[in-house]
Amino acid sequence: MRLRRSVIALMAVLGLALVSACNSGDDGGNEAGDGLQKVSYLTSFNTFGREAYAYVALEKGYFKDAGFDVKITPGSGTVDVMKLVAGGQADYGIGDFTATAITLANQKLPVTTVGMIHQRSMAAIMSLEGLGITKPEDLPGKTIGDQPGSTNTVMFPVYAKAVGIDPKTVTFLPSPPPGLPALLASGKVQGIGQFVVGQPLIEKADSKHRKAVTLPYGDKLPDLYGNAIITRTDLAKDHPDQVKKFTTALLKGLQDTYDDPAAAAETLKKYVPDTDVAVATKELQIMRNYIKPQGFTGPLGDVTQERVQKVISLLQESNAIKTPLKPEDVVTLSLAPKS
Template sequence: MSIFRWITRGAGLVALACALPAAAQSPAKIRFMLDWKIQGVHAWFYWARDKGYFKDENLDVAIDQGDGSAAAVTRVMSGGYQAGVGDVNAIIQNAASKPGEAPVMVYMIYNQAPFALITKADGPIKTLKDVEGKTLGSPAGAAALKVFTALARRNGIDEKKVSWTNMAPNLQEQMLLRGQVDASAVFAATSYMNLVAQHVDPDKDIRWIFYNDNGLDLYSNGVLVSPKLLAEQPRAVGGLVKAVNRAMKECIAAADACIDNLARNEPLIDKSIEKRRMLYVLKHSILTSEVAEIGLGDVRDERMARAIDQIADSYGLPRKPSVGEVFNRSFLPPKAERAAKLPL
């Protein structure tokens, strides 16, 4: 081999060796869609980003606001986003009809689904059956609307006798209060504090009909990822879950700091309202007795299987996906790292 060829080949090998570490260290880019407009229940995602927890896991996460937890599932399926916050019941429906294409949930957040119908306490709807012949409202992409069929079939409600009006998310409570709809299908996490902000007492002035109190036993929103991200970048998925879990635990312990950080991202929020919203959701939907036993992020397989049965039977799905098609716990940190409770 000539000296020139030896030097050229050696230089090429050195260049390649230098390039490999840089490529290996290039952060994985993830477009992440929220389930709704920025609220207190999203504080941990911005905390994870702003505190550098995503960066610590070699991730470059861009967070966008959403327009419904069922819609977030669709957006990830379309390929526009690699991950997001969405409704596991929408995942079940899509996994049944499009095996291998639906996102997979890797970190459950809402252990108790906050789906509810709300109506005026002095209005004509006293029981669930009273919705027949009435007009209900919901944003088109809302999970509470998508799951209503399961609720109706479980309780013998004739859906043909129920009329629906779609509205923008920010008009949901207003249209109910103005009498433009008789009831609205809502996320309690959102509507409870929206009513407080409109100087309505949600406990005295509003009747709440919760889906899980009327025959359903559903999980709800959590962190989901696309099948492509799961297959091609499992390390990124693990890093995403680890960062979110770390941020959630810190926000549970230090709500004020996390809400202050959220306000730096969205100065128009009312910090007192969003703190109350976050604490309300933590108390009623996240930090349940089941979570005290199994830790943040996880589910009970037998309960998830029952939820799949309920959704599949109610919608007449072509098949019942397995729990493993819908939820993957293999990226969860150890249970000891997922223990959390509200400070006294």
């Protein structure tokens, strides 16, 4: 009996090993039944209009043409995306580059960035007319609602130094992201952490129909990148061709989104039925200026060592990071898009 059990156990182990071997491709992932490689992808945050480009790449078959069967899952902010990618729960994700650099300076997660979605940071403080904020100098003494650990909160000390105010004079009230528009509209806070593309959503949530007041970090810190494409360091090192193919397919979706924001918003609604197409379209129209800012001449997704070093130096000067950090610690330049 004992021998029979041992044989059965051995057969089970061999069976699992065989299944694993059949599922493991040379490019570091599992294959779907149609021969496509299964890949998991996390949006930066939820499924707002700003995330439409991934769904465009999915809808238009760019991922499939590159050999991937992609599952898109809503992300919950840069730090969480980094941790999920580092832990193997996702292969790729989107996160703010500055927040990524700050996080990697404080904890060594096995992730790297391989291209930029935005050539300029979209982080901002947003308010409404009549709440006492019209310019950066109005921020001291005010209360800002935001999710702890969000890009806007993490980057605020850097922005505060750039505009000449003491970050300690501004209070950040921990608040769940879905409730931020209503919290601002109620006047319980004078501002919220928000990406600039959140303007149409904020204005729609205000029953008094006030105009949004936006203080973009990128206006004072133009060297800061916005969202970046994140993957695990082992994928970047061991399977560079896969990473390049995935990035190329995703950026095709981004280019189409740039070219036709309204069509991209309609595509998003197909996959996320509760999408407000008008709001999503306005978000994407605003985002165009961050994908390709005025004067930008590089390839879509461009990232350079010189600029990454500028970002690191800026963060060090602002005491946002206090440990040594090199460009290669945060980005794999060999996999970044080339002209």
